[in-house]
Amino acid sequence: MTHTVHLQFEDYNPVALQRLCGVLDNNLNTLAHRLEVQISRRFDYFTFSGSLAHVARNALVSLMDIAEERDLSDDDINLAAVEAKTNDKQHIEKNNENYAYYFHTKRGSIGGRTPRQNGYIRALLNHDIVFGLGPAGTGKTYLAVAAAVDAMDKHQIERIVLVRPAVEAGEKLGFLPGDLTQKVDPYLRPLYDALYDLMGFDRVTKLLEKGLIEIAPLAYMRGRTLNGAYVILDEAQNTTPEQMKMFLTRIGFGTKAVITGDISQIDLPAHIKSGLKDAREKLDGVEGLYFHVFTSEDVVRHPLVQKIVEAYEAAELR
Numbered sequence: 183m184t185h186t187v188h189l190q191f192e193d194y195n196p197v198a199l200q201r202l203c204g205v206l207d208n209n210l211n212t213l214a215h216r217l218e219v220q221i222s223r224r225f226d227y228f229t230f231s232g233s234l235a236h237v238a239r240n241a242l243v244s245l246m247d248i249a250e251e252r253d254l255s256d257d258d259i260n261l262a263a264v265e266a267k268t269n270d271k272q273h274i275e276k277n278n279e280n281y282a283y284y285f286h287t288k289r290g291s292i293g294g295r296t297p298r299q300n301g302y303i304r305a306l307l308n309h310d311i312v313f314g315l316g317p318a319g320t321g322k323t324y325l326a327v328a329a330a331v332d333a334m335d336k337h338q339i340e341r342i343v344l345v346r347p348a349v350e351a352g353e354k355l356g357f358l359p360g361d362l363t364q365k366v367d368p369y370l371r372p373l374y375d376a377l378y379d380l381m382g383f384d385r386v387t388k389l390l391e392k393g394l395i396e397i398a399p400l401a402y403m404r405g406r407t408l409n410g411a412y413v414i415l416d417e418a419q420n421t422t423p424e425q426m427k428m429f430l431t432r433i434g435f436g437t438k439a440v441i442t443g444d445i446s447q448i449d450l451p452a453h454i455k456s457g458l459k460d461a462r463e464k465l466d467g468v469e470g471l472y473f474h475v476f477t478s479e480d481v482v483r484h485p486l487v488q489k490i491v492e493a494y495e496a497a498e499l500r
Contacts, residue, residue: 185235189228189242199226201249202242209254213241216263234267241266264482265295283307285325285332287380292328296480299325306440309472311433313418313462314442316476317491323416326440327376330412334394339438340410341394344373345403345429347420370397373416400425409434418443418458420450426457446494 191199203210203223210228214221219232221242230238241262248258283303284291294300299321305312306329314322330342377386377395389395400421415421415429418441426441433439443458450456465471478491 185233186229186231187235187239189230189239191226191246194226194246195250198246198249201253202246204254209245209259210242212256212259213238213245213263216260217241217267237263237266261295261482285328286335287328287331288382288385289380292325292332292380294325295321295482298474298476298480302474302476303329305472305474306438309470310437311430311439311471312441313458313471313473314440314476315445315458315462315473317444317446317478317481319481319491320476321480321482322442322474322476323372323414324376326414326416326442327373328380329438329440330414331377331380333412333438339412339436341396341412342377342389343396343398343408343411343413344370345398345400345413345415346370346373346417347400347425370416373414400429403432404428406432407434408432408437410436411438413437413439415439415441416443419445419448419456421457422450423455423457423460426461430461 204212207223210221210223217232217234217238219230219235219238221231221238222229228239228242230236232238241259244266245254245258245262248254248262283300284293285303286292294303302312302314302322302325306326312326314326316322330339333339334342374386381389386395390397400415411434413433418426420443421429429441430439441458441461443456445456445459448456448459462473466473478495481491
C-alpha cells in the first residue's frame, strides 16, 4: 500500500538543511533509494510517497540531528534507514523483549540497531556463555567486544582474552615469521580494530603490556583454566568439534565467554565438521547457554552486503 506523508522543519538552520539534502539533493536520493520511496521537497517542506514513507520521514528527522553538527556520509544515511525501519517494525514496545540495552565505552553508549541486536545484547548481559551466529556485518563480534569493555570498566572481570583459530583452522603458526603475537595478529585484526575503536589505542596498548588484554590462538588454550575473564572466540565456524569442546571446558569461575561465527563461511576441509555446528546440535537446550541467531535483516554495513547475503542464502535453498 502506498502512503504519502509530509514533513516541515520549523526554525531550521539553512546550513543544516543544505547538509541534510546534499548537493543536488543527493542525500535525499540515497535515502529514497535505500527505502524504495519517493522524496520531493520545496525548500524545507518534504513529501514522502511509498509503503515506507513514514519510515523515510523518521529517518530524515534523525539525520537532521547529525546535519546540525556536520556533513552526512552514506553510512549515516544507510544506518538511519536501518534504524528507522527497525523502530517501525518493533513499534518501540517497552517490554523485556524489545527494551533497548546499552554498553558504556569510551566511544559512548553502544546499543543495538535491530531487534535481534538488542536481543543479543540482552543475552550477553544475562548469560555466562553466548553463541552469536550469523552473517558478516550483523555486529556479533563488535557487540561482544563492547560487552567485554563494559564489563572491564565496571570491574566485573579482570581481563579480556581474544581467541581465534589461526591460519583458517590449520593453525600452522610455525610457518609464519615473527613471535607468537606477530604470527597471530593478522587473524585477530577485527578484534583489535573493535578494541581500538571502543577503548582508544593508548589504553589498549597499556592493557596489552600488562597482560590485562591477551591474545591467544585457539591451539594454545589447551590445558588452561580461565578465571575472572571475558573470553571471545571469533570465527568459531573454523573450529573442529574437539577444539570447541576444549575451548568450552576452559571456562572457570567468574568468566564469561562469547563464541561468534558464520556457519555459511566454513573454511575447514569438507570431511571435517565445524565445531560451531556440532556445538549447536549437541548443546542446544543446555541451561545457562544461549544461542543467538542473526539474519540478513541485521546487516548494518553497506546495503549491498545485505543483498549479497540474501542472494547466497537463496542459492543454498535451491
